[in-house]
Amino acid sequence: MSRIRSVATSAAHKGREALEINRRTVLAAAGAVSLSAGIGYALRPTDSEAAPAAAEEQPVAEGRKAPAAALAPYTKGTTLASVAAPRNSSGYRRLGDGAGWSRVLRSDLAAAKSGRESRRTALAAFVQFTDLHLMDVQHPLRLEYVRVHDRHAWRPHEALTVPGAISLVERVNALRGAPVTGSPLHFVMTTGDNTDNNAHSELEWFMKVMSGGRITPNTGDPHHYEGVQNSGMKLYWQASSTVRDQDKALGFPHLAGYLAAAIREVRSPGLNLPWYSTVGNHDALPLGCYGSHADPYLVAAAVAGKKLMSVGDAEAKKLQDSIRNAQDPKGSGYRDFLKAHARSMRSVTADEKRAPYTSADYLKAHLDPAYQGLGPVGHGYSSANVAAGTQYYAFRISDDVIGISLDTTDAGGHYDGSIGSVQLAWLEKTLRENKDSYAVVFSHHTGKSMTNTRPDPAHPSDRRHTGAELVTVLNRHANVLAWVNGHIHRNLITPHKASNGNSFWEITTASHVDYPHLARIVELVDNKDGTISLFTTLIESAAPHRTDFADLSQTGLAALYRELAFNAPGASKALAGATTDRNTELVLKKA
Template structure:
């Protein structure tokens, strides 16, 4: 079986941040200078035929073996408890503010679009791999001065009432993963978890620290600015937003939203994450790569100064909000020029908040270096897929071994030229092709943030102006030309969608897109790969919710209570899409493929 050779990708080391003395917040250190252990990652070195090891070159074409293979542990008994096969949070009532309760689970659907499911396979199959996908956590610094809440004056969904509770919601998801016994179908212990991007919401260092701490374990205080109180749109007195602690009759209360005394104090209170009890890997999304998930403006001093400064815009007219939103949707402002002019024009309307340097944007290099910080190792691996070779090469893609017969490949589909849709560079495209060819004897699972249909942004990378960008259609062709590709797992669209793709020469694979954990129904997905021993492979997908109870109490502001409220608020968010759970065929499934 061939070994994978990969280019690790980029991000600036997250420098130790300078915080206001009043905040007492924890710092993010760069984590430079410690050695990678071969058992954790070998992506920073190359091995020649004599078995000697040398340092990576740092060139964009530099290659290195993937991390060491992990053998599948002994399987446990199949189960359904704690998954959406057993029960799903279900709304009560059809109008007004709706409460959640226990509802019936979603049955598994066998999909034979690409191969027929043969009888008797249940007794023949053997597990090859099992893992969990988390996507679009969108950990939100809800008080950040660059947030676009004021777009709610033209689009009610531009601000969501649950946004202050993303951290307790993510911790509850970690708790659910830790309680899983293994794969629901095979009982095989879970090899790892993969986050497929938009781990943060606004490309700021506070959010990145929260994400890494939630995933690897530790104490988190989801608050920036004044350490004693919340300063943002939810205590602004503006009726445009849900004023949870205030008796004011705001727009959301008119729809039935409750008055919850102490909500904001609870939302910024310190909490603890146990961290995942399995290894986890990280894939980058557009919200991780760019301010507001769309602007290629890391070096813009005006926007950076505003991000860490003491002024925040909270309210504009509907007409002005529409102009800015149209600019975002129509991709007319990739460098943030229109946005900057917009903020300058509304400077006098900004409100005073407490400055905080932790709100500064992070660069791609800092993103990778933060993952390499030993403080965030958790259950590993070191760097969570990224390595020092990524820092040297200036890339954010890599490969790793999932099991003896399965490799994983994490792509960087963000476009450094700006905009929230994606693409990949020609160098990464060639690396992907070479990695799949070099590992033709291993099955391959591809991970990315963007879906095939959202990779139509071919704007050139400012750092590589002569490099061609590759879109989703061409990437589908490449994946469909390799016999060993089983699945392309992604997020970005916040919706469950599973799509069959047929390639050349009868080759085929499944594209598995999973809903976010910020919008209802707030899901993650277990994926199990099995050999049916009859000429077919099956991919079993099983959706899971966080550990938070379906039923909530407005008086329970504990860490668990807030996580439950996070889900219920997302259900009731005005303007929220109601189709994000997808159809039955996009949820709990068995996806059958011909064995190659």
């Protein structure tokens, strides 16, 4: 493996290194990959494509500058110091400051050697966001009515996804660096389901949350909320009215002005780090499961002035079962379901912004200069991705580490994923060509949720591969350290070891839409004793743990978002995972 340089102290070496010949500069000149410490460049998206023109290969903007001296380790602002916890034991539970989660050493793949704390050198550090699920809660094609059968199919906090996500951005901006090493954070990576329903409105909100801007999380009537929460139906939390609904019977409060506040303009400062993007099934597929972009009825229904809000239990169960069992991947059954209930729909204000976006739209939004923030240009994607219709790429994280972002959504439909043969071959080639660098792989789906091998309608001959097959490929390459993903809304860390002795950690992080609303910092260090350690540290948003029902400010709504999610009927209390899946040190043998 290549010469290691400390990320934390890289600034101190710039003068000396300016006199050195960096072998990676030679590789860049040869067309392999452009590299620079702390600055990333996208690599080729497919084997067959030429590299983008030189004018298009713009480096990412640098994040925080490395300090003159290394930052000290810290815990403030992380779940090591404190985690939101309930203050009362029954009914609707109010949150407050709880005890932090300690760090757990995991030596499943290699023994931890004593004295490594004083020897280790930082390789890279980054933040993972996943499953933000920014929601246009008034969208006509949402399935809130399934709550009559499954009470967690609609959640009382869903109108607050935007202020909740902004508060997470504010938390990252307040971090002093990497908690264990104190080294600067290189970037933020989102691992998919950035939006909830593949709507243009949601995509615009996501881009502004990440890069900065003013956001009005409202569609339809510009002055009033129009959806299930002012429907008068007892099935949903009627927060702003005195209706005695199902949720109020459980202790949910009456909050006058809540809906007006939920659709009011908010402001995101944007990340003060570069950020990269990985696509998820909710980004690529309407409702996260239907390969129905070409269905004219569903496209028209998305922007139309009619919304279904109530069905019977049996019908709701049938629809949910068809989704869970992948019986309707193209959405034709869903289309017929809506047609059959046309007379039961309520009138709402039509809005073109709710139209579904295509993969090309997704890529172009990332390349839009209006959403560049601190970069990089395209946030990992390039004009070559647009030309080829691909949503995967590789990039340089630091001198000794590359990142690889995969597209594991199956365009054939259904929420579980897979990977095509062409992309898998590109992955192998990228790992081989960068065998002197460590690699961190990013995707939306986990290994066990990649079981959907339906053909991609646009590429029917491109065979789909499961997560188990992807694990086999990754285990063939000694430079792979980690596979970072989301999708299952739960913290889980899985060791993978092959018979050839290669090993890596699969790091799965909980969502930011279901409690406990987490993101994760990952630090890579060389222990200088033949092992590598990966430190994972979970963070919550910057919103205070305690809520004030009278505070409907942007910050107050972000705090309420967390507390409502904790109390959501039917919500799992196990999504934080075991202590071994949270704040950890993960040890690997160094190749």
